[in-house]
Amino acid sequence: MGVLDKxxxxxxxxxxxxxxxxxxxxxxxxxxxxxxxACCAIEMMATSASHxxxxxxxxxxxxxxxxxxxxxxxxxxxxxxASRIKRIYEQMPDPKYVISMGSCSNCGGPYWEHGxxxxxxxxxxxxxxxxxxxxxxxxxxxxxxxxxxxxKIANESLIKxx
Amino acid sequence: xxxxxxxFEILKNKFNEEEDISxxxxxxxxxxxxxxxxxxxVATFLKNEPELNFDSLILLTGVDDENGEKTTNEDGxxxxxxxxxxxxxxLESTSLKHKLILKTSVPRENPVCPxxxxxxxxxxxxxxxxxxxxxxxxxxxxxxxxxxxxYDWEFGxxxxxDYKNPEFYNGMKVPY
Numbered sequence: 001m002g003v004l005d006k007x008x009x010x011x012x013x014x015x016x017x018x019x020x021x022x023x024x025x026x027x028x029x030x031x032x033x034x035x036x037x038a039c040c041a042i043e044m045m046a047t048s049a050s051h052x053x054x055x056x057x058x059x060x061x062x063x064x065x066x067x068x069x070x071x072x073x074x075x076x077x078x079x080x081x082a083s084r085i086k087r088i089y090e091q092m093p094d095p096k097y098v099i100s101m102g103s104c105s106n107c108g109g110p111y112w113e114h115g116x117x118x119x120x121x122x123x124x125x126x127x128x129x130x131x132x133x134x135x136x137x138x139x140x141x142x143x144x145x146x147x148x149x150x151x152k153i154a155n156e157s158l159i160k161x162x
Numbered sequence: 163x164x165x166x167x168x169x170f171e172i173l174k175n176k177f178n179e180e181e182d183i184s185x186x187x188x189x190x191x192x193x194x195x196x197x198x199x200x201x202x203x204v205a206t207f208l209k210n211e212p213e214l215n216f217d218s219l220i221l222l223t224g225v226d227d228e229n230g231e232k233t234t235n236e237d238g239x240x241x242x243x244x245x246x247x248x249x250x251x252x253l254e255s256t257s258l259k260h261k262l263i264l265k266t267s268v269p270r271e272n273p274v275c276p277x278x279x280x281x282x283x284x285x286x287x288x289x290x291x292x293x294x295x296x297x298x299x300x301x302x303x304x305x306x307x308x309x310x311x312x313y314d315w316e317f318g319x320x321x322x323x324d325y326k327n328p329e330f331y332n333g334m335k336v337p338y
Contacts, residue, residue: 079312079331079332079334079336080310080311080312082334083332107338108338112338113338116320116325116327116336117310117311117320119334119336120335120336124334124335125334
């Protein structure tokens with residue numbers, strides 16, 4: 001927006017339109033559910049740790065799905081877990097987003113043929129916004145996925161067009 | 163510390179019916195075969211006898227021997243009838259430093275094997291896993307329920323050689 005880095009000497013007003021302010025707020029504070037499944041979760045944790053620092057993009061792990069905007073499916077989705085994931089997703093308030101991280105949750109990954117216990121893609125139970133490929137994806141890839149999601153959020157509007 | 167031959171001699175003298183205890187070689191390992199109904203007696207003896215003192219069950223494995231009669235279906239899958247399922251027990255004495263592998267086979271049609279969960283408490287989850295994936299029923303187990311697959315899984319035991327994956331589970335498509 002180009003004004004917040006200016007120094008305000010006294011109480012002041014900033015004039016903007018509501019849509020832009022809402023977008024700015026939503027894009028800059030994507031809160032994710034603290035939720036990890038398999039080895040991808042280790043990469044996700046590395047991404048939120050100090051070296052890659054998810055937090056600089058406004059991504060804070062929340063301990064409850066009811067307080068979060070984003071669910072990162074980080075790992076193998078077993079059939080046993082799939083119904084739990086669906087329940088977590090349903091507990092999140094709208095608007096909500098899902099990043100599918102890694103080959104397993106994208107399409108079953110190495111378990112695609114003989115994985116009797118694996119759901120072949122988390123998009124069979126919940127809608128997915130961004131797919132991040134990799135096995136597991138490096139933190140840079142997950143960050144790229146997050147930036148893609150931010151693009152998507154920035155292109156949405158919460159204001160009804162007349 | 164005792165060698166395999168000494169351990170086998172002790173077991174043979176204690177449980178002296180020939181057909182109940184025998185030995186054979188699998189790969190590089192010597193294995194003692196034990197008739198399934200005797201496994202609990204042998205286990206208790208191995209653990210409590212001071213000169214044996216097998217205080218640790220390293221692991222317990224279930225195996226589908228795939229030695230039954232095979233009938234191939236039209237779609238390329240097959241069914242097995244007859245033959246055996248096997249259970250392997252890897253034992254170690256942490257004080258006397260000797261190891262032993264026991265094996266017992268149960269018929270596929272009635273795969274009931276006495277539980278050793280009350281002899282070595284560590285075998286509790288191992289036996290649940292063997293039950294879950296191979297379908298061996300451990301008689302006398304305190305809580306023989308599925309451990310890895312969902313509790314409401316009703317499509318059989320996935321590591322059986324003739325296992326067929328279902329098309330749907332709880333409304334979710336299973337095949338790729």
